Amino acid sequence: MDDRLIEARERYEAALFAGAEDGLDAADRALDAVEADTAVARGRIRHARYLSARAAGEQAAEDPAEIALFERALALYEALDDTRGAAEAQFWVGCYHQVVRGDMDTTEAMFARARDLAEAAGDDLIRSYALRHLAFAAQHAGRTDEAHAALAESTRLRRDLGFTAGVAxxxxxxxxxxxxxxxxxxxxxxxxxxxxxxxSGAHAVAGWVLEARTELTRRR
Known part of the structure; x- marks a missing residue:
């Protein structure tokens, strides 16, 4: 069992049997943290299903539950003053709007915030994701130098982390x-x-490589 759930149960028992009600607020915070982590995890699973359907050429429809999960997680992390969690949830909120809804304009601020929060929290993985999607937004806006710089920094972070599939x-x-x-x-x-x-066994990325080669051949 998650340590935070154990803590919440122990604080409940302390309040019930020993009258130690001062621990209930801490129990609520522990459960909020569990809920936030679970919301992000569930949202990611829904996003993966969306991407799998799209890759298979199926009709990939928006799932309102996905963005609701990410937004709930973001609100909880912010209330908990969890900078690292807020960075991750903010990234996923932006990712939903950019990838699922095709919004390449208003999402730039979301990814910039995720990048800054991740930097403050020392989470280079989330920062690499935010920079990757900032690169897409900059490229879409015609700011090619900025796009290349953001993507290069994302790649550097991923190399340093040993995140080989992400580098690919x-x-x-x-x-x-x-x-x-x-x-x-x-x-x-x-x-x-x-x-x-x-x-790295990144078979999906290997498929992207083949698609990119086909596209390059068509351009020549």
């Missing part, structure tokens, strides 16, 4: 940026992405 995913995105006129060798980027995807 970023290299695919960088290859697309390069194909649109950015610096670098798109084919070389995809070669490295393919190797890293294979090494």
């Amino acid at each position: 995913a970023n290299l695919v995105a960088q290859a697309h940026f390069t194909a649109e006129g950015g610096p670098g060798d798109a084919s070389a980027l995809l070669d490295e992405a393919a190797t890293l995807a294979s090494d």
Whole structure:
């Protein structure tokens, strides 16, 4: 059982049998933290189902429960003054609006906040995700230098963390940026992405590499 659930039960018993009611507020906070973590986890599962359906060419519809879970988590983390949790939940709120709803404009501020919160909390993984999606927003807005810089920083963080599958995913995105006129060798980027995807068992990313190669061939 989660330690926070054990704590809540012990504080309940202390209040019931010993009259120690001063611990009930702490129990509520512990349960709020559990609820926030669970909400993020459930939201991610729903997002994965959305992406799986889209990758399979199926009709991937919005799931209102997904954004409700992420927004609930964000509110709870903020109330708990949990900066790291708020960074993660803020990222997922932005991701829902950008990826599911196709909003490339108003989400930029959401990812910037997630980046800043993650930096304050020392969570480089969440920061790498926020930077990746900030790169997409900047590229969409035509700010190519900013897009490349954000994606490069995301990739650096992921290399430092040993997040190989994430590096491969970023290299695919960088290859697309390069194909649109950015610096670098798109084919070389995809070669490295393919190797890293294979090494990390990232089969979905390997599929992205193949799709990107097809797109590059069409452009030539």
